[in-house]
Amino acid sequence: MCRLLGVVSKAPSRLTDTLSDMLEQFTELSGEHADGWGIAAWHDGGLTVVKEAVPAWSSQRYGEATETVTDAAITHIRLATPGLATEPNNTHPFSTGTLAFAHNGFFNPPDAIDELIDPDLLADAGGGTDSERYFLRVLSLLRTGDPVSAIAAAAADIRSRAEFASLNCLLLTKEALYAYTEEDPSSEVSQRRGPEFFRIRYLIEPGRVVVASTGFADSTPASSDRSIRWDVLPHRHVLEIRRSNLRVSVHRFPE
Incomplete structure (x- = not known):
């Protein structure tokens, strides 16, 4: 299992400034989620990805x-699923060109959707994780569809073919940051x-929109009178945050 943090801001700024109230607490979670980290960010017109298989x-x-x-980034810290190696090729975010993807959760078996992945993409898989397969299925669907539909369809494919704990993910593109959330509440991880x-929250403020998993910062729901007000992304919904204007859309998919 892992932790996710994504942000889109009105203007480029150092992540330490844009996330000054959250980044330290998020990083502290790597004491448990200690099997690697990665950051994908738009910088000087290109997508840069830096990651290591260390805490x-x-x-x-x-x-x-x-x-x-940067004005748009995703950060991931990894707690490896037992049996999956702690190595750079298995470390999130996975990326290609102008796309980066990070997953929080697991499904089993990892090859459950291999036959749905375009062969050329599967042949280029760098690691052995279920999470990378999730990304490759999204990439396959993006060849003929849009990101919102591709994420939802990939999750549905996994749901129909594998046991899973969570399909939570972030997808960063040139145009937007997307988040999806779904868990199996009967899974061993959810029960424990x-x-x-596995809740995904998002925070809308004048200069930034943040999306994150739980365990750090203020988890106060939107109905509270506290100053930081997180909204909860419902399961089987896709959150879309546009880089051009910070417009936020929530897309629902049927049960």
């Missing part, structure tokens, strides 16, 4: 990467961790 809290490169000047563990 974020102990990595000098992680500290350097959080100083990246509780109903909050």
Whole structure:
């Protein structure tokens, strides 16, 4: 299992500034989620991805990467599924060209959707994780569809073919940041961790929109009178945050 943090801001700024109230607490979670970290960010017109198979809290490169000047980024810290190697090729975000993808959860068996992945994409798989297969299925669907539909369809494919704990993910493109959430509440992980563990929240403010998994910052729901007000992304919904204007849309898909 892993933790996710994504942000789109009105203007490029260092991540340490854009996420100054959250990044330290998020990084502290790498004491448990200690099997790697990765940051994908738009910088100087291109998508840069930096990642290592070491704990974020102990990595000098992680500290350097959080100083990246960007208006859109995703950050991932990994707690590896038992049996899956802790190595760079299995570390999120996975990326190609102008796309980056990070997953929080697992499905089994990892090859459950291999026959649905375009052969050329599957042949280029760098690691052995279910998460990379999830990304490759999204890439296959993107060849004929849009990101919102591709994420939802990939999740439906996994749901129909595999056991899973969570299909939570972030997808960063040139145009937008997308988030999807779905869990199986009967899975061993959900039963052990509780109903909050796989929740995805988002925060809309004048200069930024943040989307994140739980475990850090203020988890206060939108109905509270507290100053930080997170909204909860319902299961089987796709959140879309446009880079051009911070417009937020929530797309629902049928049960």
